[in-house]
Amino acid sequence: MGLSRAVIYIFIFLLSLSSGMCQADSLMRDVENKEGADKIAALHKIVVDLWLNYPERAMRYGVEALELSQKLPDSALISKSLRLIAGVHYYKGEYDKSLEFNQAAFVIGVALKDSTLINNGYNNIGLLYYHLGSYQTALEHLLRAKAIKDQLGETYGLSTTLNNIGLIFERVEEHKQAREYFEQAYTVAVDIDDFDHELYSINNIAITYMKEGNLDEALKYFRRGLQMGKELRNFNWGAVAARGIGEVYMLDGRSDSVLYYLHKSLQASQSIDDKNGMAEVYYLFAQNELANGNFSKALEYLHQCDDWAKQIQIRQQQLDNLKLYSAIYSKLGDREKEIAYLNRYIKMRDSLFQDVVTRNLSLIPIKIKEEADRYKLSSQQLEIKNQQIRNQLFTFIIIIIAPLLILMLILLRKNDRKNKALQRNNEELKHTQKLLITSEKMASLGVLAAGVGHEINNPLNFIKNGIGALSKKLEGNKDEELKSYFKIVNEGVDRATNIVKSLSHFSRRGPSTDEKCNIHEIIENCLLILHNKIRNKVRIITNFTKLEAQLKGNEGRLHQAIMNIVANAEQAIDDKGTIEITTLRRKKHMEIWIEDDGVGIPEENLTKINDPFFTTKAPGEGTGLGLFITSSIIEEHDGNIEVKSNIDEGTKFIITLPL
Structure with missing residues (x-):
């Protein structure tokens, strides 16, 4: 149905064009039988009949009318011919050329003191200034045209x-x-x-x-x-x-x-051939495609619109196009082009309202002297103003800039001293941090390993030797129950010896990180030390990689780091739970995952757990240095530690160490 309506519309349109052409041809035949002013008047009528549909033909007849008018010569007919040629340029969208011919016609009207010609001039020139973007000048001309009409009562x-x-x-x-x-x-x-x-x-x-x-x-x-x-x-x-x-x-x-x-x-x-109309349609096509999310199609239509707008110098349309370009590129996510077109839009918008009347009024004789005097006065005022600006700028530099430069130098020196002081404080902080780590280590396990280990080891040796002596005394005794008692005692002594041996890892001193460390052995030793504390509370699951788990580091400090995390995991479990320890060997590093299903860490505390002295335990139950020291140890080994936690679901520590 829509297609048939369009076909009917086009048919009617073509029929009207055909009838318009027939009427123009009829008028042209009539022109051939006329001479002088009558012929010029007939040519003027043909121009008006053709300038919308056939502007090029209309232009030829307009030029012919102008040439005949100049030969008579007849100023009124010359003025009208110029206005009709201007009208053809107007309907072609050639506003600058239309303005030129209208102003020439206006000059003749002023010379003839013909109010009708003057009125037409003001009206046409005002409309062209509107299309060229000089709205204030346009309004002045049009109000003058209206005043003449009101005065004449026309x-x-x-x-x-x-x-x-x-x-x-x-x-x-x-x-x-x-x-x-x-x-x-x-x-x-x-x-x-x-x-x-x-x-x-x-x-x-x-x-x-x-x-x-x-x-x-x-x-x-x-x-x-x-x-x-x-x-x-x-x-x-x-x-x-x-x-x-x-x-x-x-x-x-x-x-x-x-x-x-x-x-x-x-x-x-x-x-x-209405270029202005075509530009406006393509602009609306672009807006419609933008609204429907077809950004590439929108750009294609907008390019066509902009080509027409630039060709016929429609500055307002060019301004609207720049804004639409910016909107399209904004939707495309091209921030650079969005800003570029927006800047061009702002610059053109600011310049659009600048009055172009100065270069055009020179065509009007009655304004030449006035404009020349105004220009001369303006030039003199501008020169005086420029000199004042130069003097003010020089004074500004002397009074303001020089003291500012001196102040900047003073501030830079103070800033340099502050930076040096900050560096010294930073070094002192690192030194204090190392002392804290050493203090915590000695307080927690070092003293235990050196003191308790020594005290326990001697009795264990006595027991071991005593059991050996008793075994020899009872050789040949066939009491199997007695032998099982000896076996149980031996196993207990061996286990206690292993615990003391594990404690010795924590008494190692020295900053060396070049020892060969087996991560699996370190983890097993830590679990052995914590065995009595966790055996009735926590189920331990180990998922160790089958690949080699050796790396270079400080074995004692790695024991301390892993011990702290496992101990924290045990403390996070209120009743009974699970701690799962997983090791993974990557291409260039080793990962250790320690997961518990305890109470979890609140989100607001996750960023604080590595801070020194931060603890959620009751006073006297913790120093707040455990995880801080752990983090420092991992950093010493060029590794990193990551924490993930959810309330009432548990916490996961991921330690990454280079191989």
């Missing part, structure tokens, strides 16, 4: 001026004030049966409602504009209405209808 052409003033207020987002001018323009157009400007005003009113977010009202006016465009076969404003409907549907989230109306608008703009 309504013809007043609708155009009112619409143009409304465009400026709409551009600076004063939508309500803009709509007041558009509605005045509509009323004037209805009163004089100016259907084209009636349609133009309807579209403009719709745009203000759309910008305010009143989509229902906007859609109502755009539909009126589209219907009226079909009836009048005015496909320029019909294209604007179709474009507006597509944009309203886009804002309303009705993506199924957006493309249909945008394509209709694009076809109409392409058929009359």
Whole structure:
């Protein structure tokens, strides 16, 4: 159904173009039979009939009319020919060229003191300044045009001026004030049966409602504009209405209808070579693809829009494009391009409102002297201001910068002294840390190994020797029960000897980390020492790698580190639980996992457990140095220790040591 409607629309459009061409050809035949001013007037009519749909042909007839006007010569006809050529450039989107021809026509109007020509000049030049982004200058020209119309009491052409003033207020987002001018323009157009400007005003009113977010009202006016465009076969404003409907549907989230109306608008703009209209359609295509998440397609449409905008120098469209480029690259995650386009947008936005009137007013004779005097005065003032700035800058350097430099040097010296003091404090802290480690080691196990080990070893030797002597005395005795008693005693003595031997690991002194250490033997020795403490409380599971588990280190300090972690794991288990010890040999390092199913460590304490003197135990039950010392020992061996814990689930220590 949508396709058939589009075909009908295109057929009607082509039929209208064909009828327009037939009318132009008929007028051209009429021109051949005329001469002088009559021929020029006929050529002017052909230009107006063709400038929307066939601008190149319109341009040829406009140039011919200008040449004939200059030969007469007739200043009024020359002025009108210049304005019509400017109009062709305008509909082609060539605003700079249009401005040039309009200003030339305006000069003639001023020379003739013709209020109508002057009014047309102010109106046309004001509209072009609007398109070129000089809104203040545009408004000044258009208000002058309206004042002339009000003074003369003329309504013809007043609708155009009112619409143009409304465009400026709409551009600076004063939508309500803009709509007041558009509605005045509509009323004037209805009163004089100016259907084209009636349609133009309807579209403009719709745009203000759309910008305010009143989509229902906007859609109502755009539909009126589209219907009226079909009836009048005015496909320029019909294209604007179709474009507006597509944009309203886009804002309303009705993506199924957006493309249909945008394509209709694009076809109409392409058929009359309306580059400005095509640029606006491609911009809306890009916005629609961005909203649907098709970022690559959005960029493709935006490139096409930007090409047209640059070709016809639509600076406001170029500004909107830069902002949309930044938004697209933001969605693509390309931060660099997003910022680059945003910076270009800001620079262009700031420069857009600079008045370009200075270079154009030189074409108006009555303003030449005034502008020259103003420029001379401005130059003198600028030179004086620059000299003042240079003097102020020099004074600023002398008064402010020099003392700041001296102050910076003083601060740098103080900072250097503070850094050196910090280094000394750091060295003292490391020294104190080593003393703490030694103190903890001697306090916990060193004294035990040296003292208790010595005291226990001698009695064990006596018992061992005594058992040996008794065994010899009772040789030949066949009492098996007595022999089993001797065996039990021997096993007890051997076990006690092994415990004393394990304790000796913790009495080793010296900073050497070049000893050959078997990790599995170290773990077994630690478990042996803690056996009586954990045997009725903790189930020990060992998962040792079958690969070689030797590395270089300080055996005594590694005993201390692993002992501390296993002891902490046992203390974390309230009643009964499990400690699982796993060893893994990686390519360049050995990993030791010690896991318990105890109470766990609160998240807020995980970052503190390696701090010296931090403990959660009751006063007198712990120094808070155990894990701090353990961490220091692992770091001495170029390793690291990682802790993972969940409340009521347990804790896992992962020790990594280089092979």
